Amino acid sequence: MSDNLFELFRSRFPADRSRPFIIVPAGPVFSYGDLEAVSARFAHVLVASGVKPGDRVAVQVEKSPQAIFVYMACLRTGAVLLPLNTAYQPDELEFFLSDAAPAAVICQPGRAEQLAAIIGKTGIAARLLTLGADNTGSLVDEAASQPADFATVARGGGDVASILYSSGTTGRPKGAMMSHANLAANAQTLHQLWGWQPDDVLLHALPIFHTHGLFVATNCVLLNGSAMIFCAKFDAEQVLDLLPQASVFMGVPTFYTRLLTSPRLNADTCRNMRLFISGSAPLLSETFNDFVSRTGHTILERYGMTEGGMFTSNPLVGARKAGTVGPALPDMAVRITDDNGVVLPQGEVGGIEVKGPNVFIGYWNMPEKTKAEFTADGFFKTGDVGVIDAEGYVSIVGRAKDLIISGGYNVYPKEVEDVIDRLDGVVESAVIGMPHPDFGEAGLAIIVGESGRELSAAAVLADLKGRLANYKVPKQVVFVPELPRNTMGKVQKNVLRDFYAEMWKTSLEQAS
Structure with missing residues (x-):
């Protein structure tokens, strides 16, 4: 067999x-x-x-x-x-x-x-x-x-079916090995949990080089033996044209914010839709509520990552709570722990750990990293920080690994900083995620230049675009004489976020 x-x-x-x-x-x-x-x-x-x-x-x-x-x-x-x-x-x-x-x-x-x-x-x-x-x-x-x-x-079942790379905070990308059993388990659970019907048609506007578009969306369609409308990329007007022909849509929060800018989005446009699903980045409560009022549909938000597909999901039937990613999937265990790995009681904030048949089998060629990311009892340390409420709903409140999620794509500041620091005239840099109305988050690069060297933001950004995927390139660059550090010498990125918050907000308002 x-x-x-x-x-x-x-x-x-x-x-x-x-x-x-x-x-x-x-x-x-x-x-x-x-x-x-x-x-x-x-x-x-x-x-x-x-x-x-x-x-x-x-x-x-x-x-x-x-x-x-x-x-x-x-x-x-x-x-x-x-x-x-x-x-x-x-x-x-x-x-x-x-x-x-x-x-x-x-x-x-x-x-x-x-x-x-x-x-x-x-x-x-x-x-x-x-x-x-x-x-x-x-x-x-x-x-x-x-x-x-x-x-x-x-x-x-334990044989590797795919390797998906995601960058690490050390700057070296990690290849998450997903087995045939991992992918099968997650697809079967999601197919059942999201109530796929024989005549469902998925409107597919996601990329197919990561988990969301390739394994979550496509695998559910394959298990259902049904059709998907396959858009080369997301275009809000095209999606609005096609919605009457579909019943299920999966997107990142950026998709929904862009759809909401169109006066064409209304209950009639969505008359044949059964389900809207969002993931890959946090969905703002404002977007969640605006979508309900405009369409009559409540977006189903869920949570997962490269290392295992989906871990939690708001219910198909029942309350879908804004600002939460729902309870754990039926075959998943999700818990919150402190910095010492001690499991915390309900309502307390800590690190999110998960265990289940869809969690990856390890990092390619990185046995020590794999060992470090799993607990002795088999839970994977996601690096996300969250809390579980009295009804079992999980809320993501932060990211311990300093991850930036821009337009649904993961950007690890350390990887971008390593590239910036190799540029001529750069002494060091810090990259932080700042709120963005379209992308959810976008990068701001704070750079310390060599004394006497003239650097321009335009030149730095142009250089980075030839070295990094475009979604990793910061949206803005500022230059400073030094970076703030604590007594241990660690760059205080929280100080940087607070300091540049007003400048960032003003620049976005001017751009709009």
């Missing part, structure tokens, strides 16, 4: 394989039969390229139905999918490829030369394939002559 995740999905496919799976707005419709056939052909290409069970396949391509078929092909061959943000720059890619040592790299045709150079620089033995969002590239060309069936490779 195989625990390969693809076999679980296939057991839920509609008997009529001509039923739609992916609907591209103003474009083609791909059926479940297409999913099976194209993923089989892609799987044959991967095997012919030397990919074996357990090998990593790095994928940095634009969002497209074919990118989902690559995900399915990796599962079918027993390979480990390594999705990479399309915004990653060469220095970032060099680390990921050298660390994961993939057997194959799939990239956009326009970046083939760049990726070939990076592969050569790292010295890994990886086959380079290309895949364009318009269904072009060497992968498509080679797949055309391959059979439309493929015998899915048997995998155990």
